[in-house]
Amino acid sequence: MSHFDTVTQAPADPILSITEAFKADPNPEKINLSVGVFVDDSGATPILDTVREAEKRLAETNATKSYLPITGSPNYAALTQACCFGDDLAGELNSRIVSAQTPGGTGALRVAADFVSGNLDTKKVWLSNPTWANHRGIFAAAGLEISVYNYFDSARLRLDYPAFIESIQAVPAGDIVILHACCHNPTGADLSPEQWDEVARIASDKGWIPLLDFAYQGFGIDLDSDAYAPRAMARAGLPLLVCQSFSKNLGLYRERVGALHILVGDEEEAGRVVSQVKIAIRTNYSNPPAHGGALVETILGDPALRERWIEEVAAMRKRIATLRREFVDALAAAGVTQDFSFLIDQKGMFSFTGLTKEQAITLRENHSIYIVDSGRINVAGITSENLPRLVSVLKEILG
Numbered sequence: 001m002s003h004f005d006t007v008t009q010a011p012a013d014p015i016l017s018i019t020e021a022f023k024a025d026p027n028p029e030k031i032n033l034s035v036g037v038f039v040d041d042s043g044a045t046p047i048l049d050t051v052r053e054a055e056k057r058l059a060e061t062n063a064t065k066s067y068l069p070i071t072g073s074p075n076y077a078a079l080t081q082a083c084c085f086g087d088d089l090a091g092e093l094n095s096r097i098v099s100a101q102t103p104g105g106t107g108a109l110r111v112a113a114d115f116v117s118g119n120l121d122t123k124k125v126w127l128s129n130p131t132w133a134n135h136r137g138i139f140a141a142a143g144l145e146i147s148v149y150n151y152f153d154s155a156r157l158r159l160d161y162p163a164f165i166e167s168i169q170a171v172p173a174g175d176i177v178i179l180h181a182c183c184h185n186p187t188g189a190d191l192s193p194e195q196w197d198e199v200a201r202i203a204s205d206k207g208w209i210p211l212l213d214f215a216y217q218g219f220g221i222d223l224d225s226d227a228y229a230p231r232a233m234a235r236a237g238l239p240l241l242v243c244q245s246f247s248k249n250l251g252l253y254r255e256r257v258g259a260l261h262i263l264v265g266d267e268e269e270a271g272r273v274v275s276q277v278k279i280a281i282r283t284n285y286s287n288p289p290a291h292g293g294a295l296v297e298t299i300l301g302d303p304a305l306r307e308r309w310i311e312e313v314a315a316m317r318k319r320i321a322t323l324r325r326e327f328v329d330a331l332a333a334a335g336v337t338q339d340f341s342f343l344i345d346q347k348g349m350f351s352f353t354g355l356t357k358e359q360a361i362t363l364r365e366n367h368s369i370y371i372v373d374s375g376r377i378n379v380a381g382i383t384s385e386n387l388p389r390l391v392s393v394l395k396e397i398l399g
């Protein structure tokens with residue numbers, strides 16, 4: 001008899017467990033298209049040159065390892081607000097934005113969830129169908145009830161805009177609607193600026209609160225265009241939560257660098273909101289880790305370094321866009337009859353292939369090709385070396 005007899009086996013994480021299985025696979029030709037991590041054409045996830053430069057500078061100038069404030073560095077808050085909202089709007093809104101430096105975008109989501117659960121009238125959040133596999137767990141862990149809104153036509157593998165609009169029109173006032181600001185995860189199907197304007201109008205008419213998961217800024221069109229949603233919603237005068245991540249666009253995955261921004265009505269409200277955000281953080285992890293945030297501050301705070309970083313983000317984005325086209329062309333050239341042209345216009349790392357769970361398992365078990373069981377692939381995991389085998393296996397499976 002053990003005190004741990006009551007512990008049951010939990011299901012494996014639907015995304016990260018696939019990478020664990022990939023790592024354990026001895027096949028030298030194995031291909032990992034599961035977790036959202038950028039690789040270059042050699043299959044490596046490089047440290048950006050600007051990050052290396054920032055690390056050098058920090059090694060020389062870092063003066064202490066003492067704690068950061070509960071909400072992190074104020075300079076980090078200002079720089080990440082500007083990255084999200086643009087310099088002018090961030091300047092205008094500054095006294096109305098409550099910001100916290102968080103351990104990754106996931107940390108921002110969990111702090112947001114705890115804040116909502118403990119402080120707002122609503123106990124309900126609405127998730128995109130489909131959405132990032134971890135959203136449900138994060139919001140449920142904070143004690144919130146989950147509903148879903150329609151987003152994607154899984155037969156046509158495209159955004160179902162009319163069904164989406166109908167769904168979000170039915171969301172009750174005060175509820176939280178989780179939206180992907182750009183590079184929708186897992187489908188890659190994004191909204192246009194006009195469509196975001198309509199979503200902002202609906203949020204305003206119906207009185208629900210948008211929460212933008214903003215993990216891929218710069219991987220869609222460019223850093224500013226990808227920030228259309230938070231900027232449009234802020235200009236529309238909406239209350240707003242944004243969960244920002246620098247894992248992808250600075251390649252800082254393991255450093256866990258993110259931010260939560262909550263846009264409220266006035267300075268007095270901001271004072272009360274920040275007091276509760278501090279409680280959510282203090283009771284979770286006390287205060288944020290400093291190193292990744294200091295890298296972001298060094299890069300975003302130095303105009304020359306920032307320019308170089310913008311080019312590095314553009315290079316990653318262009319590689320993914322090129323891969324999308326090459327993948328579609330190679331599938332067609334191999335004689336795959338199914339139309340995959342939708343992959344070309346989709347944004348960011350991910351796309352839904354329409355492959356079934358059974359096909360995903362066959363790919364993994366028979367061919368050492370690792371994709372998420374939902375059929376999601378990380379396009380950024382394709383390289384010129386693995387593309388021919390990927391395409392020939394897909395031809396075998398799809399005919």
Ligand code: LMR
Pocket residue numbers: 015016034035036037132134185
């Ligand atoms: C993903 O969706 O693959 C990434 O956001 C990484 C993760 O934590 O799941």
